[in-house]
């Protein structure tokens with residue numbers, strides 16, 4: 111693409127980027143973009159670095175290559191399995207960049223970053239045991255070669271979903287700054303991964319919050335089988351830095367020269383550490399092997415391009431450069447090569463000796479144990495305060511924010527305007543001393559720390575929260591409506607839910623999701639999202655229907671070491687206690703308490719039928735139960751499960767054992783709703799106790815409509831429940 115006549119003040123920048131002979135120019139000089147314009151900088155020589163350090167860089171690249179090759183040998187011998195993605199060609203970028211940060215900085219990795227592990231000093235035994243599914247691997251057999259991380263080494267391994275880790279890296283940087291340290295986060299990304307929305311959302315939020323972040327784009331010309339020219343339409347990816355803000359800078363550098371990478375990243379890291387802004391470094395190289403070892407890449411990569419890439423092999427060229435500069439001898443390099451071979455051979459033996467991963471109880475890996483600071487309380491007290499559902503959530507949040515200075519809230523509009531439903535009313539003033547009315551036109555930067563207004567982009571702010579929590583904070587993410595959680599789906603199901611299985615330790619994060627039907631909310635603001643998430647192990651899901659449960663479950667969720675989805679029902683928010691039916695207008699104890707996650711409650715006991723539900727459907731169920739009891743003189747037990755995952759299977763079984771009849775109801779549409787899972791559990795545990803078929807009353811299989819008559823046709827109304835209850839009782 112040629113854009114010489116680009117009609118804007120940025121024309122010179124575009125011109126420089128567009129006409130640069132990449133990669134040829136980059137051997138000699140690097141291209142730099144900033145808000146002040148474009149500049150070329152000479153590539154650094156080896157002279158400024160000590161010989162031992164240069165030899166370390168050489169050794170780490172050689173160790174990376176040798177470990178990669180050993181893994182392929184393992185696969186051929188049948189010791190390792192899964193597909194291996196080689197890093198050949200990328201050693202200089204991974205090793206150079208990872209050597210430019212300190213141990214307390216965070217790294218998030220992309221596909222070809224074995225070299226970063228090596229530079230971080232993580233044992234090769236672990237790196238080789240990983241693809242063999244051995245106990246000695248970083249995930250102890252729970253994933254293969256790439257998807258491994260180490261909290262200890264402050265390194266977050268790739269999850270499969272590309273782009274996801276840029277917001278997560280922003281979160282690591284957020285937590286560093288939150289605690290007042292000067293640590294930074296460095297995120298690696300492939301060139302292809304830059305096309306994802308997450309990459310953009312992460313950069314945007316990091317730039318708005320001025321976080322200490324460095325991005326290294328490993329531009330190896332190909333994303334699997336797609337060449338760059340079909341991936342993006344800018345002359346270089348680093349040019350995009352200018353779109354993210356005045357203090358964001360871009361560099362295009364030779365990614366095959368370890369010294370250039372090291373030097374550029376080191377400067378960018380210092381800049382980030384000093385609070386001067388984000389840098390996007392595009393390190394240009396060539397993928398010298400297939401996407402994976404199963405990929406016949408020579409059938410689609412032009413032979414000439416591959417030959418050019420092989421001439422620029424990062425290890426061979428560095429060797430030649432060191433010798434040409436006269437800083438090391440051939441003998442020193444040969445001795446280093448011999449040590450590399452020896453180290454990898456020893457590591458391979460150790461990996462082979464590591465036992466294969468087996469486990470008697472694989473489910474124990476899904477959730478980490480949690481300790482609650484307050485007494486668990488299953489039943490509400492007879493006497494105590496009665497507040498609205500909204501007030502109960504707000505009180506729980508405020509009390510926990512008061513207690514734990516490491517707890518923060520992030521979401522759209524939660525600060526300046528107190529949140530879409532005003533749940534965080536006054537929080538911004540209380541915790542961040544932000545008085546927007548007085549400071550809206552002041553020139554100083556806006557200070558938000560504990561109550562953070564996020565730019566619109568659920569993946570961006572959820573990812574930020576995930577990174578911050580991985581780096582030691584606790585977080586509450588507020589979604590404006592649960593419906594928008596679909597924009598953050600991979601953050602929740604692919605990152606948060608897998609944290610424990612990936613061996614990355616606790617993830618104390620609550621996703622607050624205002625959900626469910628309320629009058630006229632229709633298609634996009636009414637979802638009951640539990641079945642989107644319940645089939646993903648690793649997420650706890652709670653669904654309180656009373657103020658008492660909301661307060662107790664929110665506190666339990668905040669203190670849980672695992673991600674919890676807190677479903678809050680917006681149609682219940684503002685109901686005043688005096689208007690609430692007695693059975694649901696439950697009192698709260700004076701003292702702090704938690705409602706244990708996974709424990710339901712019998713709202714009223716009965717003999718003839720068990721009505722089992724959760725969430726706001728409890729309200730319709732109660733009305734229906736009371737009507738049938740009144741009109742037909744029967745006795746019905748009403749069970750509120752309160753939690754969806756884990757599910758209180760015992761409570762349901764005990765109830766059905768007593769009544770011998772069951773009706774399950776939930777508000778979500780019929781097909782695939784969580785009510786179906788509940789029915790399945792009752793069949794599994796209580797089939798022999800049943801004297802009548804189980805009935806399920808759920809929403810109709812339509813989107814939620816808008817007009818009142820259509821709403822009534824869609825919803826599992828009191829009338830539909832009454833009819834179903836009578837049918838079962840008449841069986």
Ligand SMILES: Cc1ncc(C[n+]2csc(CCOP(=O)(O)OP(=O)(O)O)c2C)c(N)n1
Pocket residue numbers: 221222270271272273299300301302303304306328330332333334397401
């Ligand atoms: C969001 C997402 N879509 C698709 C894939 C499948 N996939 C795995 S690797 C890859 C190409 C990655 O290219 P790039 O980001 O340039 O990294 P490289 O492999 O070149 O280092 C694709 C499409 C994925 N992992 N994530």
